[in-house]
Amino acid sequence: MTTVYKLPSDSATIKTEVVCPTDANPMGMLLGGRLVEWMDIAAAITSQTHSGRVCVTASINKVDFIAAANIGDIISIQAKVTRAFVTSMEVVVYAYSKKVLTGQKYLVSEAYFTFVALDDSGKATAVIPLKPVTQEEKTDYHEALKRKQR
Template sequence: MEPKKVKESLTVMCEFVLPDDANTLGNLRGGKLIDWMDIAGEITAQRHSGMEAVTASIAQVTFRKAIRVGDIVTIKARMTRTFRTSMEIKVEVWAENRARPRRVRTNEAIFTYVAVDAGGKTTPVPGIIPVGEKEKLLYEEAGKRRKNNGTHP
């Protein structure tokens, strides 16, 4: 199985925050945002592995700024590292609106996905080739997280 470059599976998606997505304060509900982030992460995992992928964990979820009804949300998911059957993906979120036309970073999280075959059995995934300082740093950080949390999906 040949390793792949991070850019081959990079996913960027946009969502428009509607009233049904918000709480009574007019802020995007956290659960809705995590759902969108999970979709972007799963697309990245499936692009990389060429297989179905299931969410194994979500860690280090941060909520820096509220996202409001009417905001445009941009979600970027990138592979940070792969292991035998699992893939770690960093998902970052930005928001923008008419009053604030520049994007503001609002959220991020680390998702882990496991590749599975048609029968639901875990299956090996290709490695990644980190290119550039940022990708190499994310790759190293992912290795440290795995070592520190003791899980091996």
Template sequence: MQGKRASESKTILTDLVMPPDTNYHGTMFGGNVMAYIDKVASIAAMRHSRQAVVTASSDSLDFISPIRTGEAICVEGFVTYTRTTSMEVFVKVEAENLRTGERRLAGSAYLTFVALDKEGKPSPVIQVIPETNQEKWHFDNAEERFISRKKRREQSIERVKLEKANE
């Protein structure tokens, strides 16, 4: 199979969570976590495609546990699946207590990116090759996520059309 290994797109970002990053509960703003997720995922997609990319969708974003002031946010992503011009990227977010070294899952998400050519048009991407059990699991279940994502998008478009018709 011609393609690129999933591990070649792996991207890791770690940052210290400071008071301006947090809400009045002392936990990181969800929007800040989302920005880190999008940044890591876009780098992973660009590493895979070696092209400019745009975010086409962000789904299955689950916040599992809060990240507190003074902890590190650790964000890791890699390309899990490719179609003709699009790439699915899985991102895992962990919180790390820097004093104890304890890490816990804080969130996870799937994002889809489209590669663009120099004219800003969708451009073909090389296939991804999963190697580890984790990579294979994401790959093997990706088509089901793609179908679900496509259906959700169609429903969103239809809902907007209905709303406009009722204005």
């Protein structure tokens, strides 16, 4: 039987980076733009894995910078599709920072990205539906529709 949906875990992505001096401001703090770039790539990998298509960023709905990361920290970026609509997908991305010497890990940013799948001629094309499994995924799934409507 043909699968008519995919699970969030099928395309969930973890991308790891280390904060280098060229990623930081003169105070040694990770630049927000660099972090969003890394988050965008993780979300792109996730949406492309879900859809099996090349995808483009249509919007970045909301980015919260919750805490600072510093040179030398290890950044772990977790991306997951919350909902597939017709041709677009919402991807939630969390970025965590870890201090190498202590192992202390904390949330530095979260954001919602919308990606659109493209066909071979560059037009928006339909994607496979997403079936949420866990309670958190089901909540995200319902909230994603409200965010799209807003």
